[in-house]
Amino acid sequence: MWPDDGPALRLSVRALVLGSDPGWRPLLPGQRASATGKLLEPRGGDLRAAVVSVRDPPRLDGRPSWAQRAAGSLRAGLQRACVPLPDDVGGLLPGLVVGDTSRLDPALEEDFRATGMTHLNAVSGANVV
Template structure:
């Protein structure tokens, strides 16, 4: 039986109650463009270490999960960073190998610091993103996607062209070029 099918985790997802999560960030957070006038949602791949509700004891586990964070502070997290947060557990989409998806509205609480190498890579990535900010819309949206995987400013028509041609991997994995693991 996989972790996502474990009785305790399934019960927490089905209950829909708020939970406290302890996790380790595994990849750079990615911004998804919000609808007009709304801030982006940040997608963060994590290793879930523990889940706790107010009514029940904690559940210790080791499971891949995805966080959908709406607070802008999710953007600045680095791989290897330990965090806690409160949110709601949702089932993953069919075919997704993650155990759960966590919807979190509040900022994560940092627990310790990432390694010096991750901090240095984070400074480099932030500098690349700042360098792209003054660019006109089309290149200003494409370059951060290609360099650091940030597609929040990518033109919707261009995003669809990437999808149609099967080249979305250029935005999805290019951030690994400046990531230390």
């Protein structure tokens, strides 16, 4: 159900937000944001309290901590440094280091999926703060 179909909820819990709007990209870990979306069940074995599917960009509530802003600056510098690299390396390096798979070659992404190694991109990026 989308927001018009049910009651509004205010949550302050760890949640996985599924959103494709470009407005989500600049958010940093720990940054507070508000969004309207469809509340889904958490995935099995997941420690998150909820999964939320959203259509629109977030509404920012304040700024991230200075440490997260500094880490974000370092991640952005790495992404800029990878721009001149050939596509295979230029797309893989940011994925392995900070979890940014936006330039990852689709064939290489499929190879990661086929071998069960997609966690290298997701986990590596999540560990860089």
